[in-house]
Every structure is written in structure tokens, then in C-alpha cells.
Amino acid sequence: MTNPTATFSTSLGDFTAEIYADKMPLTAANFVKLAKAGFYDGLHFHRVIDNFMIQFGCPYSKDATSSRAGTGNGPDGTIQDEHPADAKLSNEPGTLAMANTGRPNSGSCQFFINTIHNAYLDWFSPGPSKHPVFGKVTQGLDVVKKIEKSETDDRDRPVKPIQMLKVTIKE
Numbered sequence: 001m002t003n004p005t006a007t008f009s010t011s012l013g014d015f016t017a018e019i020y021a022d023k024m025p026l027t028a029a030n031f032v033k034l035a036k037a038g039f040y041d042g043l044h045f046h047r048v049i050d051n052f053m054i055q056f057g058c059p060y061s062k063d064a065t066s067s068r069a070g071t072g073n074g075p076d077g078t079i080q081d082e083h084p085a086d087a088k089l090s091n092e093p094g095t096l097a098m099a100n101t102g103r104p105n106s107g108s109c110q111f112f113i114n115t116i117h118n119a120y121l122d123w124f125s126p127g128p129s130k131h132p133v134f135g136k137v138t139q140g141l142d143v144v145k146k147i148e149k150s151e152t153d154d155r156d157r158p159v160k161p162i163q164m165l166k167v168t169i170k171e
Contacts, residue, residue: 004028005138005170006031009164010162012146015144016139019135027098031111032171034075044061044158044164045162045164046070046157047157048147054113054144054148056111057099076108078106078108083124087132091119091121092133093114094115095113097112098110098132102128113144150162
């Protein structure tokens with residue numbers, strides 16, 4: 001099985017990621033379904049923290065200034081946590097991981113891209129934070145780093161909004 005790829009066309013450039021449908025089938029299928037439906041098109045990065053990660057995917061972020069950005073779910077609600085024993089993928093630089101509220105089975109449409117190794121976020125690490133990795137940037141990591149280095153306000157939002165123009169899936 002060949003994994004799908006996702007090309008993210010942003011207002012700062014493009015990057016591509018392999019989506020791990022072979023190792024994280026539920027999480028990957030959820031992301032691919034939303035991307036193919038155009039769910040992510042037009043949204044903005046709503047949380048950017050230098051030396052940590054960039055976060056994206058909240059439906060309320062269509063308005064880059066919305067106070068609700070970061071609180072929304074996808075049209076199908078939440079998905080089941082996925083923790084396969086044979087897919088202990090760490091939150092390494094460039095990996096895509098499911099965001100959640102900290103409660104079990106609370107992931108939905110939001111995800112983040114790690115810009116450093118955040119091993120404490122691994123679903124198999126000790127502690128409460130569990131964020132399964134479901135993909136990795138394969139091209140354009142420089143664009144991810146450019147987003148990471150954007151000037152942000154006191155809520156970690158880019159001062160100059162960064163928009164996701166389109167996410168394209170190739171299977």
C-alpha cells in the first residue's frame with residue numbers, strides 16, 4: 001500500500017507530507033476525508049509557537065481574528081484515539097500530530113506540525129498529553145519553519161494571518 005500525500009498550499013508557500021494511512025488508518029482517513037471535502041481550504045494557522053509547533057485546522061479560524069479559533073471540531077465531531085502498538089511514532093520535527101483537548105477521544109480536525117522533537121507529547125510517553133503522529137513533511141520544511149518564525153501576538157496567533165489556500169490529496 002502506498003500512503004497518500006497531502007500538499008499544503010499556504011500564503012507563505014507550499015509543503016508536502018506523507019500521510020501514514022498504513023500505520024494510523026483511523027486518524028489518516030479522518031484527515032484525508034476532511035481535506036478531500038475542502039474543509040481545510042481557507043482556514044488560518046491559529047497557534048504558532050517558535051521552537052515548538054504550528055497548529056491548524058479549526059473551522060473558526062476561517063476568520064483569522066476569531067476568539068473561538070482553536071476550539072472547533074470537524075463536521076463529524078470527534079474521532080477515537082488511535083494508539084497502535086506497532087506504530088510508536090514520536091513527535092519528531094516535521095511530523096503531523098492530532099491535536100485534542102487533553103481528554104480521551106477528543107481529536108477531530110485540528111492538528112499540529114512539530115518543529116522540534118516533542119517526545120513528551122507521544123501517546124506512548126508518560127503523562128497526560130497524548131498526540132498520535134499520522135504523517136510527516138517530506139518537502140517544504142523551510143515553509144513550515146517560515147510559519148514557525150512568524151511574529152505572533154500574546155495568544156500565539158500570527159500577527160499577519162497565514163492562510164491555508166488549499167490542501168490537495170494524492171493517492
